[in-house]
Amino acid sequence: MQKGTIRVQTENIFPIIKKFLYSDHDIFVRELVSNAVDATQKLKTLSSLGEAKGDLGDLRIDVSIDKENKTLTISDRGVGMTEAEVDKYLNQVAFSGAEEFLNKYKGQNEANIIGHFGLGFYSSFMVSDRVTVVTQSYQDAPAVRWECDGSPEFTLEPAERAAGRGTDIILHLNEDSQEFLEADRIRHILERFCRFLPVPIWFEGKQINNTSPAWTKKPSELTPQDYKDFYKELYPAGELPLFWIHLNVDYPFNLTGILYFPKIQHSYEIQKDKIQLYSNQVFVTDEVKDIVPEFLMLLHGVIDSPDIPLNVSRSYLQGDPNVRKINSYITKKVADKLGELFRTDQKEYEGKWEQIGLFVKYGMMTDDKFMEKGNEFLIMEDARGGTFYTLEEYKQKTEALQKNKEGKTVILYTTQPVQQDAYIQAAQAKGFVVVKAETLVDAAFINNMEMRWENVQFTRVDADIVENLIDRQEKGDSILSGDQETSLKEWFASQVPDQHITVEIHGLSPDSAPVVATRPEFMRRMKDMAAVGGGGMAGFYANMPDEVTLTVNGNHPVYQQLFADNDAEHRNKQVRNLADLALLSQGLLKGNELTAFIQRSVELMSGEKKSKIILEP
Ligand SMILES: Nc1ncnc2c1ncn2[C@@H]1O[C@H](COP(=O)(O)OP(=O)(O)OP(=O)(O)O)[C@@H](O)[C@H]1O
DSSP states (O other), rough: EEEOOOEEEEHHHHHHHHTTTOTTHHHHHHHHHHHHHHHHHHHHHHHTTTTSOOOOOOOOOOEEEETTTEEEEEOOOOOOOOOOHHHHHEEEOOOOOOHHHHTTTTTTTOOOOOOOOOOGGGGGGGTTTEEEEHHHHHHHOOOEEEEEEEESSEEEEEOOOOTEEEEEEEEEEEOOOOOOOOHHHHHHHHHHTTTTTTEEETTTTTTOOOOOOOOGGGGGGGGGHHHHHHHHHHHSSSSSSEEEEEEEOSSOOOOEEEEEEOOOSGGOOOOOEEEEETTTTEEEEETTTTTGGGTTTEEEEEEEOOSSSOOOOOHHHHHHHHHHHHHHHHHHHHHHHHHHHHHHHHHHHHHHHHHHHHHHHHHHOOHHHHHHHHHHHEEEEEEEESOOOHHHHHHHHTTTSSSOOOOOOEEEEOEEEETTTTHHHHHTTTTEEEEOOTTEEETHHHHHHHHHHEEEEETTSSSSSSSSSSSSSOOOSSSHHHHHHHHHHHHHHHHOOOTTTTEEEEOOTSSSSSSSEEEEEHHHHHHHHHHOOOTTHHOOOOOOOEEEEEEEETTHHHHHHHOOOHHHHHHHHHHHHHHHHHHTTTTTTOHHHHHHHHHHHHHHHHHHHHHHHOOOO
């Protein structure tokens, strides 16, 4: 028997400390199973190079619990270790045999080796009083038993390994870690971390993992059904995705994966943290915040990269050049895919726009590069539905009618096609094109694009009377006399005393509505932004009451009737009703006011009847 002291390579001690501060004790399972996978992959490589002879047998990993002896064992049929190797790899903390193997066989093997740091094995001491390793090398050497209780002292002696080549890692679980003797607990951890490892892992008579998940295959080997099946495997409860992108780079960094665009019906269902990050098929985390661009956090799927530093802090991740490159690669791939979908199957793309639009808009707002590309596949739906325009198409279509004096294209939009129907119809009657901007992101998107798209301005269709939507017109000719205009203004002012409602008299077409309520664009936008939590000035506007302009169309015939009406009370009620009708069309008539309006309307109708009865005989 050999006795000795574990040697720590001091220059590597800091990563160890960091790693042991890791709050998640479950990761010891990941580390030990990863080592077993590495050992198995190494054996396959050596065999393919002719260095390991003979039949390799059933290369599987077994995880087992022994409740009586309070142990958890991980067994593999991999390369195993000779006595000298045990001394070298296990007795020197932070000396990675994985790194050494990779350097030695660089370019000669296809196997992906997980280990890098030479630390993983030591995570077993987070949960064990004692760890026993029984191992036999693929080389012709006797088996050895290594044992250590977490202190720097270890023992190393010859042993028997009935199963022959391979390694058993036996953890004698400590008092605080008895939970790992529960089968459900272990199965859960295995399913989380080891679900897609490339070597079969068995626990309690069942294989835990899918050894060749879709993302590790070539896109040409996969059918659409395969992608959908894999999605179901990842998210059994989820609805099928809209489409997906298969990522595959090997230069200047390694990255594979599949990103799915989920179906989002309602913005409130948006779920972030649905992308899982793997490193050589080992699950690392589902918090991919710094690796995936913010606007793509809504995607689902898997990213696998051995090049992402996994055991370091967040702030380091952000500064990591590989992470930044990965970020822009993913952005580019997503933009390319969207562009391709738009070009090759526009109808299909339009059909999914409601959901795709969310990504596109977020992306354009937050990423300059994406915005450039997005300009080609961002589409706006006509308020009538079914017709879509790109920005370029919209500009061309509205060239004649919707350019204002400054030469800007005025994009007219509606946030609620049903409620704003009267305004939309009025604009369409003028030959204007109104587009929908109904989703949660639209308010912010409009503000943002207005600053970045050249010569474009957005105006909500109810921001002003239709005559003023593109450019403010001179007050049209009114058939009213000066006195009549003054009285009309007074009547309205007395009936609508709200200081936030401004009354203006215009001479519009007799066919236009008698009164139109509009909400000035700027103020309304600020309030909208405040409502969805926009900070700064927007917060200030949130507390301001609605500003409304009532434009009274002096040329409407109803006013001639009013001038002929000598019953002041009756006339005032009519005036009030006209104003209320306009407010109603803006959804601004609520509560008491609405009830009063209904009562007044009924009164007016029955009053008319009465007067008719009196007049007719
Ligand atoms: N089951 C095993 N079979 C054969 N060799 C093993 C086994 N487990 C560990 N080793 C050897 O011990 C070395 C150290 O393992 P350890 O887990 O500490 O580090 P690593 O796997 O190289 O890196 P990481 O810290 O990233 O896991 C390994 O590189 C490997 O050479």
